[in-house]
Amino acid sequence: MRAWRIPYSTNVERVALALGHKGIEVEWVDVDPRDRSEVARISGQELVPVLEDDDGRIVADSTAIIRHLEERVPSPPLFPRQPARRAELLVFLEWFDRTWKRPPNAIEGEYRRPAPDEARIERLGRAIQGSLALFEELLGGRDFLWGDAFSAADCSAFPFLKYAVLWDEGDDERFHRILRDWLRPDGGYPAVRAWIERVDVRPRA
Incomplete structure (x- = not known):
């Protein structure tokens, strides 16, 4: 997996915590906050984080990424089973x-x-x-x-x-x-x- 980030981003930290909880390794790509053209090219928008899954799927928005990670790696869980x-x-x-x-x-x-x-x-x-x-x-x-x-x-x-x-x-x-x-x-x-x-x-x- 690869993920794009900028320094001190609250939404990036959300995903970093989810990845850490599940023990998922990720290749971070650091983005200059003044030039988000690469993020826009990959995801069609300029906000981080953006995740590229191993199968090439692109997921933007921190909450969507966390839900995607739960589907890909259900354990340890981040959502109740009930x-x-x-x-x-x-x-x-x-x-x-x-x-x-x-x-x-x-x-x-x-x-x-x-x-x-x-x-x-x-x-x-x-x-x-x-x-x-x-x-x-x-x-x-x-x-x-x-x-x-x-x-x-x-x-x-x-x-x-x-x-x-x-x-x-x-x-x-x-x-x-x-x-x-x-x-x-x-x-x-x-x-x-x-x-x-x-x-x-x-x-x-």
Whole structure:
């Protein structure tokens, strides 16, 4: 397998965690963020990650790649075997991408405007901060987001929520600074902080 990536990409880290969990070796192709022409040529769009499977199949979008890896290498699993629980996890993945990520994306959009709406940024930022309470409840009494076993939910959420605790000084992405600035546990949310530390030591491809 080959996969295309750029530095510090949250979506690339999702796939790296999934690959590491399954013990799948991959050849990484590093892409210059300023020139994504190769990614566009291969996949028809410019976003990473993009995976090329051993049979030549091209898969784009981090969630689609994780689902593809589950089909190709079912064990160890990233999705529950029970159909209802699997469906619930798919709903969570959709919610995280379509709903949870909306406020930080909107804040980034505000900062691109000549005159950002600071009041709107504050409201959106409070929504990001408030989501920590939801994850704190979700992690009550268990090690991972979907129970006692690592799953696609952890792959999906960790690269974003980790900014509550972790920061790489070489990371200059504005989107990540937004997450760092608003995901402030301020000494609270012990279950979230422990989960971040727990997932951070897991293998990555």
